[in-house]
Amino acid sequence: MDFVILLVLMLVSGLFAMAEISIVSSRKVRLEQMAADGHRGASSALYLASHPMVFLSTIQIGITVIGILAGVFGEKRLAAHVGQWLEPLVEAAPTRELIASALIVVAVTYLTLVLGELAPKRIGLHHAERIAAALAPPMNLLARVASPLVKLLTASTDLVVRAVGIRGGKTEEVTEEEVRILIEQATRAGVFTTAEEELLKSAFRLADRDVQMLMTPRTEVDWIDLESPPEEQLRRVAGSRHSRFPVGRGSLDNIEGVLVAKDILHESIEGQEWDAAALMQKPLLVPEGTSALRFLELLKAERGGLAMVIDEYGGVAGLVSLADVLEALVGELPGIDEPDEGMAVQRADGSWLIDGLMPIDQFKELFDLAALPDEAQYVTAAGFVMHELGRLPRAADRVEFESYEIEVVDMDGKRVDKVLVQPVLEPQGGEPGDSQPT
Structure with a gap:
C-alpha cells in the first residue's frame, strides 16, 4: 500500500510536468482555432500561456510539494520495510538503516525521473495542444486556489530578475x-x-521591395510620342508585344497618359481616324520609393495595369506593371517570341551568368551575401558592379567581393547586360600572392 501511495504521488507530479511542457510548447494558433471551435480547455490553455509567471509558479508549487511528500514518505515508511528485508543480510542496525535509506533514495529518484519527468514530458511534446487543453482547466483552478502563494512567488521572482538587470516587456512573439x-x-x-x-x-x-526594384528602367520603356505622326505611332504599337503604352509629348518626362493598344487597333480596323490624345487614359504616377504592396493597392484602386515611376527630380525613372509584380513572385515570364532565359543561369563549371537587371536582394540571396557596400545607392546587380568600379563598366571589367569574382561579359550600350560570377580560387601553398590553383 505504501508503494502504491508513492507511485500515485509520482504520477501526479508527472501530470504537472506534462501540463508544463504541453502548454509551453503548444502552438498558439492551434489553441486559438480550438478555442474558436468552442473548446473551453483551449481557452484556459491560452490564458495560462499568456500569463507564464502565474502558470509556472503554480506548476512549481505542485511539483515541489509532491516532491517533499514523496521524499518524506519514502524515507519514513518505505525505508522501514526495506530495513526489515535486510535483517537476515545485515546484522548491524545502523548499517542496515543506512543501506535501506540509500536504496530508497535511488529507487525514488529513478522512478521520479522516469514517471514524474521524462515520460510525461515526452508525451506532452507529442500531443501538446490536446493535452494542454485537457490539463489547463485544473491547473487554472489550482492557480486560483493557491493565488496568495502564487502572487508571493511571482513578486519574489520579479524582484530577483530585476536585480540582475532584466526588465519586463514582451519580445516579438513571431518573427x-x-x-x-x-x-x-x-x-x-x-x-x-x-x-x-x-x-x-x-x-x-x-x-521588402519598392517599385524601383521591380520597374522596367526608362531606357527599356516602349512609349508613344504625341508629336510623332499617327502612322509612326501605329507602327510602334504593332511592333511591340506590350498592350499598354505610356504617352508623352516630345519626351517621356512629359508624360500625359497611357494608351491601350486595342483602342488604337479597333479604330484602325474600323477605318476611322483616331487621336492618341483622345483615346489615352489618365496615368498613374508613383514615387520610386513606393513599396510593392502599396503599388498593388494603388493599382486596384485606380483599376489600371501600370504606373510610371517618378524620381526625386520629377522625371520618369521607369515603368512598373502588374506583370512585374507577378514576375517578382513566380520568376521571369518570357513572351511567345522570347527565349526562356532566367535572371540567373548556372554553367557547367559552377559559375553563374547573371542578368544585369537582377534585383540586388535576389543577387544577395543567391550568393549568400549578408550586406553590400552603400546598398541604398543601387537596386540591381549592374548597379553594384558600376558602384564597385566607380566608372562606366566595359566588357571584361572585373571586380572582387568577398569570395567571388564578378566579370562584365556583355554590355547593352552603356548598361551592363550580363555578368559572370564565379568563386575566387584561394592559393594552396606557394608564395603569398600566387593565385594559380594547384
Missing part, C-alpha cells in the same frame, strides 16, 4: 525568420511542395 524556418520545415515534412515554398519566400521578398 519573419521564424516563419521562414517553419515553411522550410513544412516543406521537408511534405506539407508544402518546393514550388509552394519558393512562392511563399518570394511573397516575403516582395514585401
